[in-house]
Amino acid sequence: MSVVPAPATAPGAPALELRGASRWYGNVVAVNDVSFSLAAGITGLLGPNGAGKSTLLHMMAGFLAPSAGSVLVEGRPSWRNPEAYRALGLVPEREAVQPFLTAREFVRFNAVMQGVADPGGATERALDEVDLRGAADRKIGTFSKGMRQRAKVAGALVHDPRILLLDEPFNGMDPGQRLHMMELLRAQADAGRTVLISSHILEELDRLADGVLVLVSGRLAASGHFREIRRLMTDRPHTFVLRSSDDRRLAAALFAHPSVAGAELSAAGLTVRTEDRSAFAHALPKVARAMDVTLREVRPSDESLESVFSYLVQR
Amino acid sequence: MILPVERALASVTARQILARRGALALAVFGLLPVAIAAVIRRTGDAALTTAIELNTMIILPVILPIVALVIGTGVFGAEIDDGTALYVLSKPVARWRIVLTRVLVAAAVTAILTAPAALLVFPVAGALGRASVGMAFAAAVAAGALLYSAVFVALSLLTRRALVAGLVYVVVWEGIIASQAPGARYLSVIQFVLTLADSLAELPETVFDASITPTAAAVMSAVFGLGAVLYAIRRLRAFEVGEAG
Numbered sequence: 001m002s003v004v005p006a007p008a009t010a011p012g013a014p015a016l017e018l019r020g021a022s023r024w025y026g027n028v029v030a031v032n033d034v035s036f037s038l039a040a041g042i043t044g045l046l047g048p049n050g051a052g053k054s055t056l057l058h059m060m061a062g063f064l065a066p067s068a069g070s071v072l073v074e075g076r077p078s079w080r081n082p083e084a085y086r087a088l089g090l091v092p093e094r095e096a097v098q099p100f101l102t103a104r105e106f107v108r109f110n111a112v113m114q115g116v117a118d119p120g121g122a123t124e125r126a127l128d129e130v131d132l133r134g135a136a137d138r139k140i141g142t143f144s145k146g147m148r149q150r151a152k153v154a155g156a157l158v159h160d161p162r163i164l165l166l167d168e169p170f171n172g173m174d175p176g177q178r179l180h181m182m183e184l185l186r187a188q189a190d191a192g193r194t195v196l197i198s199s200h201i202l203e204e205l206d207r208l209a210d211g212v213l214v215l216v217s218g219r220l221a222a223s224g225h226f227r228e229i230r231r232l233m234t235d236r237p238h239t240f241v242l243r244s245s246d247d248r249r250l251a252a253a254l255f256a257h258p259s260v261a262g263a264e265l266s267a268a269g270l271t272v273r274t275e276d277r278s279a280f281a282h283a284l285p286k287v288a289r290a291m292d293v294t295l296r297e298v299r300p301s302d303e304s305l306e307s308v309f310s311y312l313v314q315r
Numbered sequence: 316m317i318l319p320v321e322r323a324l325a326s327v328t329a330r331q332i333l334a335r336r337g338a339l340a341l342a343v344f345g346l347l348p349v350a351i352a353a354v355i356r357r358t359g360d361a362a363l364t365t366a367i368e369l370n371t372m373i374i375l376p377v378i379l380p381i382v383a384l385v386i387g388t389g390v391f392g393a394e395i396d397d398g399t400a401l402y403v404l405s406k407p408v409a410r411w412r413i414v415l416t417r418v419l420v421a422a423a424v425t426a427i428l429t430a431p432a433a434l435l436v437f438p439v440a441g442a443l444g445r446a447s448v449g450m451a452f453a454a455a456v457a458a459g460a461l462l463y464s465a466v467f468v469a470l471s472l473l474t475r476r477a478l479v480a481g482l483v484y485v486v487v488w489e490g491i492i493a494s495q496a497p498g499a500r501y502l503s504v505i506q507f508v509l510t511l512a513d514s515l516a517e518l519p520e521t522v523f524d525a526s527i528t529p530t531a532a533a534v535m536s537a538v539f540g541l542g543a544v545l546y547a548i549r550r551l552r553a554f555e556v557g558e559a560g
Contacts, residue, residue, distance in 0.1 A: 109327055
């Protein structure tokens, strides 16, 4: 059980809570015994593609029944409970929005279906919030990816939900659109909402998420403050592949350096493992110069996100 | 304003049906019997027989079920396929309201596309002054649109291959098996519709006679209609929307 640290403001039940939640399809386990609870603020749900992020979000949104455990929205199960949608705003990953609707019609449809008291006013406020007033009467089918995403967010915000669930909201956005979306989500969190954003890219959550949940192969591999998780990810052992004018000499010299944990010679070059990336980065050129060895190539060998995540799981 | 949720849902559902590719083709398909009537135009009793046969052999057993099938399976099916179902289902609206609204919209669109032909084939074929018979058939088509829509909406929540399953039901069960095995007619929606048309049109038995009794047709219509709607509501209450694909 791990609780993501976030300012706990609401008394009683947390906004979102999973207790030993699992979901399997036949023999395939998509989400495996996940427990956490969230309060106000932005939490990132991080994991490689296929880790079970969407399954987890679908369970929270009441679109998939947990095979075991429970998924609670403000203390009540989200499955088979349409009333939970009063508290939930959803931004699904799939792009499709009824293409024949204009942005204004789409947002208003959401407002009316939510039973908002003043659907017209709420629609205009939501369109303002995502800065889409100017294009509000264009059909969503003609929108760019970023605009469509903003229309989806406006539809999710229109009933002023206490919880926002966003599945890969930055996919396909250019940097400007991304920045705008980040500001928007930050404002939602500052207004006391619980915002959960899934992503398979750590950097997307930088300066945005207060807490991070890392999901790997359906399991909660790590959770905590964003900075803590990032440190874990960058301070793990790193492996570099070097090519130089004399790999053997360089290997011998590097072995003597405290930052180096191992070195191996092969046809591909010299593979060096280090526990302290920055110390090694400082030491390498000095050692090479002292040995009169010319460095031809230095490249990290295991920077794929999957290896980062699998390192976290092994810990 | 009354029923704002139902009105919003009905309007989006209707536009979703009409925005689909093939909506125009369905409209043309629905009016095909009128074109046939124009081609084989007759006079007197022969004209009446032609118009009735166009109804009992083409409009009711072929056009009505096919149009109802495409529209009825599409109202949930299309948006489940493209992912827009989330925007309807993620609302605090009782599932029976969603099902009833959508069945009624599917039925209304189906009736609008098919019932005019049931009426129009009479004057176009040359059977002038027989509007009451035409109205009887048009009313039966409208009632049939409601019944078929309930069945096909339910079917689309039962299987992702609702279009194929519905086609097998219409062609194999209603078209082939029920014509050979009289017992199977009690499980054929088209027989209920034909019986209703027969009762409303009040034609001599030599002209057109349905094969099951009005009582049986009424009871079985209620069983099919209510059963389909209740099943659809039950399914939608626990409907799982998986990942893409």
